[in-house]
Amino acid sequence: MGYSMKLRHLAAALLAALILSGVHGSKETRWTAPRLFPGTLLEATYTPTPIQSLQSGMIDLASATSNTATITSVNTSSAALIFLGNRNNNNTTSANQWLCRVALTNATTVTATRGASQAGAQECGFTVLEYLPQFIKSVQAGTISLTSVTTNTATITSVNTAKAYVAYLGVDTGDTNSPTTPDISMTRVSLQSATSVQAAHFAGSAFAFNVGYQVVEFK
Numbered sequence: 627m628g629y630s631m632k633l634r635h636l637a638a639a640l641l642a643a644l645i646l647s648g649v650h651g652s653k654e655t656r657w658t659a660p661r662l663f664p665g666t667l668l669e670a671t672y673t674p675t676p677i678q679s680l681q682s683g684m685i686d687l688a689s690a691t692s693n694t695a696t697i698t699s700v701n702t703s704s705a706a707l708i709f710l711g712n713r714n715n716n717n718t719t720s721a722n723q724w725l726c727r728v729a730l731t732n733a734t735t736v737t738a739t740r741g742a743s744q745a746g747a748q749e750c751g752f753t754v755l756e757y758l759p760q761f762i763k764s765v766q767a768g769t770i771s772l773t774s775v776t777t778n779t780a781t782i783t784s785v786n787t788a789k790a791y792v793a794y795l796g797v798d799t800g801d802t803n804s805p806t807t808p809d810i811s812m813t814r815v816s817l818q819s820a821t822s823v824q825a826a827h828f829a830g831s832a833f834a835f836n837v838g839y840q841v842v843e844f845k
Contacts, residue, residue, distance in 0.1 A: 678704070679756040685738035687726060687748040692739045697754055699733045704762040706842045707736070709795045710751030716744055720802045721811045726750045727796035727838040729767065739798045750796070764843040767795070770825035772813065772835040777826040784820045785843040792817040795838030801831055815839045 683695045707730045714724040722741030728750055731737045738750040763785075770780045794815045801811065809829040815837060818824045825837035 676758050676761045677755065678758050680753065681756075682710070682751070682753040683736070685728070685736065685750045685752070687738055687740055687743070687750065689743050689745050691741065691743050692737060694731070694738070695736045695752070696734055697736060700730075700754060700756040701759060702730060702733050703765055704759040705730060705754055705756040705765065706793065707767070707795060707840055708753040708755060708793060709838070710753060712748065712750045712796070714746060714748045716746035719744060719746070721807070722799050722801050722833075724748065725797050725799055725801075725811060727769070727798045727836065728752045729795060729838060730754065730840075741798050741800045742802075761844055762842065763789070763845045765840065766843075767838070767840040768823075769836045769838050770815070770823065772825055772827060772830070772837060774830050774832055776828065776830045777824055779818065779825075780823045780839070781821055782823055782841055785817075785841060787817060787820055789845070790817065790841055790843040792823055793840045793842070795840055797835055797837045799831075799833055799835045801833035801835070803831075803833075813837050817841065 679698065679700060681697045683697070685693050685695045687693050707728060709728050712726045716723070720742070723744045726738050726740040726748065729737050729739070736752050736754065740748065764783065766782045768780050770778050772778055792815050797813045799811070803810065810827060810831045813825055813827045813835060816824050823839050823841060825839070827835065
């Protein structure tokens with residue numbers, strides 16, 4: 627084998643060893659400028675996680691209309707809140723007591739809310755999924771009021787609907803009806819357009835229904 631061929635084989639073996647040893651850099655820079663060693667760029671051949679942090683919990687609203695959970699600080703500009711549902715330990719509860727809504731109040735606080743208190747346990751579950759900031763273009767959250775209407779909308783800053791989703795964050799209400807009126811008490815949200823989120827239920831009510839939502843847009 628010629629001398630130049632041996633050098634090529636040696637160089638290839640050295641490059642392979644460096645690749646297998648791992649790409650250096652923080653999890654933030656590996657996406658935008660992966661490096662084998664300082665000063666040398668290398669196209670990444672693997673997929674590191676886009677997740678910065680993941681936290682889950684439960685908020686109990688026993689004898690309260692609002693309560694909070696403290697979480698490790700997140701970047702609210704790149705954090706998604708997921709509502710995991712709720713359960714209530716009182717089978718005579720009216721809608722204003724057994725329905726609840728969650729919100730990411732600030733970088734360290736998740737808040738759960740319902741319309742009226744009662745002594746039995748009322749558990750509201752949540753997950754906060756914080757992405758690396760280079761993945762998220764925008765995060766927008768709010769509530770939509772359904773009072774004497776079956777649908778209503780909220781206007782948001784324009785998003786790319788091909789890269790955005792809306793999450794349902796629950797609902798709080800003043801409705802004193804029993805859980806036997808699902809056409810009123812069950813609600814949902816949808817991303818209607820680049821600037822509009824809709825909340826809806828099948829039957830309107832004179833009682834207020836505050837439906838929570840969050841729109842997450844990826845880059």
